[in-house]
Amino acid sequence: MPNETKPAPLRIDFVSDVSCPWCAIGLTALEQALANLGDEVTAEIHFQPFELNPQMPPEGEDSTEHLVNKYGSTPEQLAINREAIRARGASLGFEFRMDRRNRIYNTFDAHRLLHWAELEGRHIPLKHALLRAYFTDGEDVSAHDTLQRLAGEVGLDTERAQQILSSDTYAGEVRAQERSYMERGIHSVPATIINGRHLISGGQPPEAFEQALRQISAELPR
Numbered sequence: 001m002p003n004e005t006k007p008a009p010l011r012i013d014f015v016s017d018v019s020c021p022w023c024a025i026g027l028t029a030l031e032q033a034l035a036n037l038g039d040e041v042t043a044e045i046h047f048q049p050f051e052l053n054p055q056m057p058p059e060g061e062d063s064t065e066h067l068v069n070k071y072g073s074t075p076e077q078l079a080i081n082r083e084a085i086r087a088r089g090a091s092l093g094f095e096f097r098m099d100r101r102n103r104i105y106n107t108f109d110a111h112r113l114l115h116w117a118e119l120e121g122r123h124i125p126l127k128h129a130l131l132r133a134y135f136t137d138g139e140d141v142s143a144h145d146t147l148q149r150l151a152g153e154v155g156l157d158t159e160r161a162q163q164i165l166s167s168d169t170y171a172g173e174v175r176a177q178e179r180s181y182m183e184r185g186i187h188s189v190p191a192t193i194i195n196g197r198h199l200i201s202g203g204q205p206p207e208a209f210e211q212a213l214r215q216i217s218a219e220l221p222r
Contacts (some may be wrong), residue, residue: 009042010217015181015191017052018110018130018141021085021096026190026203027127028092033209041217047123048181049111049174050189056106058142063104088203089135100138110141112170115177117156125154 014030016023034043053066067073073081086096110130117126129150133139139146144165151161164170181191192200192209194216200209 006042006222008220009044010213010220011195012043012045013048013193013196014045015048015050015186015193016189017050018107018114018127018134019104020050020052020189021089021135022203023190024094024096024131024135025085025088025092026192027131028089028094029204029206030192030209032092032206033213036206036210037213041213043213045124046118047114047127049114049178050181050186050191051107051111051178052189053104053106054108054178056104058106060103060105060140060142063102066104092206094131095136097136097138101135102138103140105134105140105142107141108171108174109144109147109165111174111178112164113147113151113161115170115174116161116164117151117154120156122154122156126150126156129154 012030014023014027016027030045034041064075064078067078068075082096082098086098089096114123114126114130117123130141133146133150134141141147144162147165148158148161152158188201190201190203192204194200194213198212198216200212
């Protein structure tokens with residue numbers, strides 16, 4: 001009996017921001033789901049830019065003050081939400097150090113660097129490095145020296161990274177991608193889009209991603 005032809009890889013567009021805690025949770029869960037599925041499903045992950053705070057000034061803002069002003073939350077509500085995020089991350093093996101994350105930064109340059117990293121095939125390790133730098137190590141992910149260092153740590157050329165960051169290289173491409181997904185109705189992240197058609201919203205648990213990916217893959221022609 002001939003072997004059954006496997007379907008083409010799923011294209012996964014993961015729309016997210018590097019300063020979004022639920023994006024860190026969602027990506028971790030998505031990758032765990034893919035690992036659990038093994039050879040059942042093949043997939044290619046592409047990161048698409050979304051800025052939670054596109055007007056954020058270069059110096060950033062105090063995170064508690066920003067969230068209180070933006071959402072009207074009380075400090076007590078913020079503490080409850082932060083603990084829920086920390087616990088959810090811990091259950092997936094992602095460490096949130098809320099005591100170190102005391103500022104929110106502009107992330108546009110991080111998205112430009114990620115755009116370049118995809119062209120170089122290093123977007124997934126750079127995304128992980130950015131999320132860890134911000135949420136675990138409390139680093140300023142808008143600072144060019146930080147971004148340049150992280151690029152080097154994942155095998156990218158640091159001189160080229162510096163050239164990109166000190167210019168407007170890929171700014172137009174990132175803005176166009178941001179507009180494209182906003183026009184398609186993506187106004188909150190993470191948003192996981194499978195093959196340009198199927199939307200999975202929010203930081204779902206691995207089991208939810210697993211079920212959806214298995215079902216979508218099974219429906220593809222072979």
